[in-house]
Amino acid sequence: MYRTQDEVSLLRAALGGETAAWGEIVMRYKDAVFGLCLGFLRNRADAEDIAQDAFIRAYVNLRRYNLERKFSTWVFTIAANLCRNRLRYRRNHPVMEVDFEFEGGADPARTVVHEERQARVRKALSALPYTYRAPLVLRFYNDLAYKEIGDILAIPEGTVKTRIHRGKAMLKEKFGEERDLA
Amino acid sequence: MNLDARDPWDELLRETLQRDVAAASDSLAGLENRVVERLGDRSPRRGFLGSLKALVAPTRGARWGQLTVVGATACACLLLGLFFGGRFPFAQHAQSALLGEAPATAKSVATRSPVGNGVLFMLPAKDAKVVSVVGSFSEWEPIPLSDDNHDGIWTTEIPLAPGRYEYAFIIDGRWFGQDPSADEYVRSFGEYSSVRYVGGGDGA
C-alpha cells in the first residue's frame, strides 16, 4: 500500500507511528545503507547488524530530522557514525573481514581475469585505512558528491577530494603489490 | 590492462563494491521486516523518559537503539520495582543499560549484582513469546527468562562463580548473541556470543 507514496508522505506516516511506512523507507534505502556498512566494515555480519541499528536509530530520532533536507544524507550519517563506533570497538575485538562468498552471485559473463581483479581490489580495499576507505565507498558505491560525503563524514569538501585521490593511489599501490606477489 | 587510466579504475571499484553487496543478498533480504519487528509499537515521538535519557546521555550509546522509549520506560519501572524491593544498589546495572553504554564500559556495573552471587540477565524483547539464555554456565542448555509484569523486559538471575562466561539469548527460537549489557563479544562458529566477567577482575 505504500509502494507508490512519495518519500515525504512516508516519512510523515512514520512520524505518526506507522512502522509499516518505515518498513517501506527501509526497503528503499537498505541497499545503499547496507552497502555503505559493508564497504566501511568489510564484514557481512557486522554490516547487517549496523544497517539494522541505523534504521532503528533513524526511526527513533526521526523527530530530529528536518524534512526539507535530503533524507539519504541523514540516514547515511547515522550509519557512518555507527560504523565508526563499531570499528573502534573492533580494534580490540578483531573479527573476520571480507567473508564474502560468491557461489550465489557468480556472473557467467565475467571472465576469470575480471573476477581475479575484483578479488584483488577487494583485498586492497580491506587493507586501506578507514579514513580513506570511507570516502571511496561513499563516492563509488553510494555515488555521492564530494560535498555530501563531507557532510556525512564531518570533514571539509577539500579533504574529501584529497582522501579520495590518495585512497585511490594507495589502492593502486596495494593492488600492484598483490599483482607482484601473484 | 592499463592500471593508471582513471576511468577503468573507478569502474572496477564501483563494480567490486556492488558485487560485494550482491553476494550478501541474503543479509539484505527481509531487512525491512527485521527492522519493523524490532521497532514493535515504538513511536518516533520522544516521551518524558526519552527526553530525560537524551539529557543525561546526549552523546552516548551509539548503537543500542532497541533500548529507547519503550525500553526506557520499562527499565524505569524495573528500577522503581527494585528500589521498593530494597535492592537499589543493583539499579546501577539497569541504569547502564538504560543509558545504552558501550559494552566495554558497562562492565563494572553490569557484571555483578550485590544480591548473593546472582548475576542478572536482562533483555528488552517486546512481543516475544519465549526468551531464554544459553551459555557456558548451563552447558548451553536454555534457561528461561520471565516477564511477569508484561513490560517487555525479560529477566532471570543466575548464581555464578567468579569467571568468564559466554552466552547468547534465544528469542522465539532465534539466537541473539549481542547482549547490550555484555562486557565483550566473541565470534564462535561464525556467530556472535556475548561475554561477561563475573567477580574479581580488575577490568584492566
Added chain:
Amino acid sequence: MTKRPLVAAAVVAACLAGLAAAVGAVTLDDFATVLASVPVENQARVLAALDLGMKSSCCGFPADQTYDLFHRLASAPGAASDKEAIILVFTQAIEQGLPIDGLLNKAFEGLARSVALPWLGQLLGQRVRLLEESRDLFYSRGIFRATPGASVAAGATALPPSRFDALLSNLGDALGDYLESGGSPFESQKIYDEVQARLTQLTGSVLVAADVELLLSRIGSEDLKQVVLAVVS
C-alpha cells in the same frame, strides 16, 4: 521457571566437578554405556583415557560434564564416525593431561548451535593443538606443572597443577577465540594484546595475579605468534 534450581545445580556441578568425580557421580561403566550407543570403535582407548583422567586426584577432572557431552553427542544427528572423531579429540587431550574445560564449553556450544559435526571436530582439534603448543611454550620458558616430590631446576617455576591448568586453559581459549574470530596468525601484537587482556580480566577471580605476571614476563608477542602459526600451518 522451574529450571532455576537445575541451573544452580549445574553451576555448582561445574565448580565442584572434581568433588563430584571423587564422589563417583559418574562411573566408567556409565561412559562405556554412552560410548556403546554412539557407537565408538576405539572404545578401549577412550575408556582408558577417561579412567586416567578420573583417577588423577588433583584439579577436578570434569567427569560429569564430559559424560553430559558424550551423551548429548550420542543423541545428536550426524554420522557415528564424526561423533567418534570428536570423542577422540577429547581422548587425546585427556591422555596428554591437558585441561579440557574450554573444549567442553566449545563442544556444548557447537551442539547447541547445531554446528556440522566435522566442523566442530576440526575446531576442537585446533584448540587441542593450541593447548599442546602453549604448554610446550610454558615448559620452554621454565614454567612447569608441579608434581609431588619432583624437584625444580634453578630459574624454573613449578605452579600448583590447578593454577597451571587454569593459566594454560585460558591462554588456549584466548588464542582459539582469536583465530576463530578471524584474527590473523601473523599479527603478533594483536594476539598478545588479546591474550593479555583476557588473562588480566581473569586475574583475581580465576587466575592468580603472580601467575599471570610470571607468564607475561616470560613470553612475548612473537612466542604467541609461533604458537598460533604452528597450529594453523
